Amino acid sequence: MTGPPLTTPDGRYLVVRGRLWRCSDPALTPERRDELTRELMQARRDKQTAMRREDREQREDARARVDAAKRALGERGPVWWSDGAPDLTRHLARTTPYADWYASLAEAPTPSDVSPAESPASADHPGTAADAARAAADAPATDPALADAAPSAPHA
Template sequence: MTEQLVTPDGRYIVVRGRLWRRSDPSLLSDRHQALVDDLMTARRAVGRALRSDHAALSEARAGVDAAKVALGERGPVWWADGAPDLTRRMARNTGYAEWYANAVLAS
């Protein structure tokens, strides 16, 4: 597995050129791990629901969403400087464009 490309301010990782918000770094390690465990449990529930119990699908997806909000990956941003959330935007179309171009060239 390759190392994740993280923006200089630590807010996003870049996956196939797209920005994805990182977990809130102020979360304590134990709390972060508990939330990741919840997220993985919810994702497994989504998989089970897709295979057999479509009625449980919305509940399982709500569990994924709740864990991602608690981690700071969705919902209100965890930074306080007023910068907008650029999640899902292509890095080359944001203020990270120059940094991203240099990072891609360096790899």
């Protein structure tokens, strides 16, 4: 079951296969976030094309555009929060201050643990955070060493 992305309670990180990835800055307007996301995705496509063509100059240009878009989104560079908390991007959730919260997700009942009458799953409520955590854990792994591998973080 696919639901909304698993996000830390404070909205700072997405959790993908147990790893934290910084969300985009919630202060961005939806229009600006959409514009930057389009720029990011185009730069990623351009990088892929340059790599296929073995065009080092174009690849480096595209990588710089990926980085610029991610910085503008708030996913890289200085953190967008002001309470002095460190950036925990790429850290495992279980080794951070989010460890107790993340562990509690595994303790949440799964849809098979509850009767259909008690199940929260419906068109209006696609599943629990635990469902999202399990789905993310089942997703195929990608190489975290890729500089632009972090997902863009959509915000509601």
